[in-house]
Amino acid sequence: MIVGVPREIKQDEYRVALLPVGVEELVRHGHQVVVEAGAGLGSGLADHDYLRHGCEMVSSAEEVFAKADLVIKVKEPLPSEWPMIRDGQILFTYFHFAADRPLTEALRDAGCTAVAYETLADDRGRLPLLTPMSEVAGRMSIQEGAKYLERPQMGRGILLGGVPGVAPANITILGGGVVGANAAKIAAGFNANVGLLDINMDRLRYLADVMPPNVDVLFSDRHTIRDQLAGPTW
Amino acid sequence: MIGAVLIPGAKAPRLIEKEDLARMKPGSVIIDVAIDQGGCIATSRPTSHSEPTFVINDVVHYCVTNMPGAVGRTSTYALCNVTLPWLLEIADRGIEQAARELPPVGRAINLFGGEVTNRAVAETFGLKYSTSFADSLKKS
Numbered sequence: 001m002i003v004g005v006p007r008e009i010k011q012d013e014y015r016v017a018l019l020p021v022g023v024e025e026l027v028r029h030g031h032q033v034v035v036e037a038g039a040g041l042g043s044g045l046a047d048h049d050y051l052r053h054g055c056e057m058v059s060s061a062e063e064v065f066a067k068a069d070l071v072i073k074v075k076e077p078l079p080s081e082w083p084m085i086r087d088g089q090i091l092f093t094y095f096h097f098a099a100d101r102p103l104t105e106a107l108r109d110a111g112c113t114a115v116a117y118e119t120l121a122d123d124r125g126r127l128p129l130l131t132p133m134s135e136v137a138g139r140m141s142i143q144e145g146a147k148y149l150e151r152p153q154m155g156r157g158i159l160l161g162g163v164p165g166v167a168p169a170n171i172t173i174l175g176g177g178v179v180g181a182n183a184a185k186i187a188a189g190f191n192a193n194v195g196l197l198d199i200n201m202d203r204l205r206y207l208a209d210v211m212p213p214n215v216d217v218l219f220s221d222r223h224t225i226r227d228q229l230a231g232p233t234w
Numbered sequence: 235m236i237g238a239v240l241i242p243g244a245k246a247p248r249l250i251e252k253e254d255l256a257r258m259k260p261g262s263v264i265i266d267v268a269i270d271q272g273g274c275i276a277t278s279r280p281t282s283h284s285e286p287t288f289v290i291n292d293v294v295h296y297c298v299t300n301m302p303g304a305v306g307r308t309s310t311y312a313l314c315n316v317t318l319p320w321l322l323e324i325a326d327r328g329i330e331q332a333a334r335e336l337p338p339v340g341r342a343i344n345l346f347g348g349e350v351t352n353r354a355v356a357e358t359f360g361l362k363y364s365t366s367f368a369d370s371l372k373k374s
Binding site: 001003010011012013014015016017018019021022025026029031040042043044045070072074075088090092095096097098101104105107108109111112113114115116117119120121122123128129131132133134135136137138140141142144145148149151153154155156157158171172173174175176177178179180183187220225226228229230231 | 235236237238239240249250254255257258259260261262263265267268270274282283284286287289294296298300301302303304305306307308309310311312313314315316317318320321322324325326328329337338339341342343344345346347348349350352354355358359361
């Protein structure tokens with residue numbers, strides 16, 4: 001099979017769908033790989049990192065789509081990419097079709113096979129190709145929150161972890177799933193006061209067992225949320 | 235405040251109304267990670283990395299829709315670590331055999347041969363939902 005990797009063109013998208021090790025593995029399995037020049041640059045991966053493992057490098061997305069039996073991407077194809085998609089071609093990427101009727105109809109009419117990361121569910125209903133991005137977003141949310149609590153960013157001027165003699169920030173996390181649990185772990189590491197809220201008692205019991213002592217695991221209802229919003233007096 | 239309420243395939247429940255913001259101290263920050271699913275805070279609206287925040291009632295709102303994009307290197311490795319094994323399965327077996335032998339791959343196929351093969355997608359837009367692909371997997 002010929003596997004194609006175009007450069008992502010959505011604004012602020014710096015990811016790429018295949019690492020150089022992916023080229024090596026595919027080639028070892030007897031496949032060919034076509035990569036668009038510059039596809040990895042946003043992630044700090046140079047063209048020669050791919051080339052040395054035996055891929056073909058082409059200068060345009062058109063060439064990738066024209067050659068590939070299977071195109072692997074990160075984001076859904078944008079309208080400029082729709083005309084490149086061929087009947088019977090396999091696309092393996094995030095689509096989120098339910099949020100985008102024109103995308104759904106265009107790709108249906110193109111006759112491609114759309115294999116969506118977001119609905120690849122295991123037998124327990126988990127979504128293994130969504131989980132890592134939820135982990136990233138959850139952990140990153142605390143980093144961003146810390147930044148925007150700074151006064152020049154219009155924030156209150158609070159250091160997340162406080163200092164000896166001065167209280168740390170209070171962080172409330174609504175939802176104890178993958179995003180919330182990862183946020184809580186990083187927030188706790190910053191030494192913030194953390195409230196982690198969920199409505200699933202089994203999940204709360206689990207979180208109470210695994211979270212550090214500066215995370216209060218709380219049942220979520222309207223009153224708890226309001227109390228958390230107000231926070232302690234300082 | 236971190237909004238992390240994500241229900242797969244459904245709109246996020248709204249847990250904070252505009253009047254609730256008055257309870258927060260000036261300069262507080264809301265990060266609505268659920269913004270891709272509509273957000274769980276009434277005052278959220280999608281933003282981008284070039285202009286990530288806005289202020290309502292003295293509360294800073296951060297509602298960037300593709301947060302992982304900004305830490306592209308970490309995200310690329312995290313994503314490719316989990317996609318590569320499935321990519322190899324599909325490339326090695328071909329899509330039809332992979333879908334037949336690996337149920338997660340079958341569930342991931344949203345469109346096949348000009349038809350919508352994911353029930354939720356078809357129902358969302360009132361499009362025809364095709365079971366012919368799923369049926370063909372069972373027979374063979």
